[in-house]
Amino acid sequence: GAVVSQHPSRVICKSGTSVKIECRSLDFQATTMFWYRQFPKQSLMLMATSNEGSKATYEQGVEKDKFLINHASLTLSTLTVTSAHPEDSSFYICSAKPPTGGYEQFFGPGTRLTVL
């Protein structure tokens, strides 16, 4: 099956710094990738839709200047949390859907971000 990877799996940073998370589709091309955030005991919340070659589409309430998304190629999307604060600590998961039909979205293993 299709594989989506994320890097890093865990990151700890100081408040005020920026953190970049990579999402890669390893064996398929993904024109669209999705970024989710999951707080403890909460559901996954869609943050934004990342489109290759164009600007990301953000969900209501998600600050686009704080969560920068770059879909540089058909296999890579990055999420940069700028000027991170403790309230940004969360589990970030990306997903991608192969363009060749079907309905299954493949999820990455997630990145645990802790901001001190």
Added chain:
Amino acid sequence: SQELEQSPQSLIVQEGKNLTINCTSSKTLYGLYWYKQKYGEGLIFLMMLQKGGEEKSHEKITAKLDEKKQQSSLHITASQPSHAGIYLCGAETQGGSEKLVFGKGTKLTVNP
């Protein structure tokens, strides 16, 4: 906006027992997805249902979408410790949409 309510929030069963997890939507379901998640890990796709009355099975897991398409159930027969994890239902925000909204999940513990 669409909301998914999962019940129960957590479930502890003895190995070999059957169990059911429910997912109720505030709106009509166009596509209903079931995923399994180990704590702190990504989601593993289990099944997807689209048609009212549809039922799918994978190994010992069966999922159904009710006729009115506002509720789905996930049934595990003869549970095993390997079934332990968090089960999430997700739904398309509108027909054919790739965007998914998720329930809060049901944490399943299977005691040997």
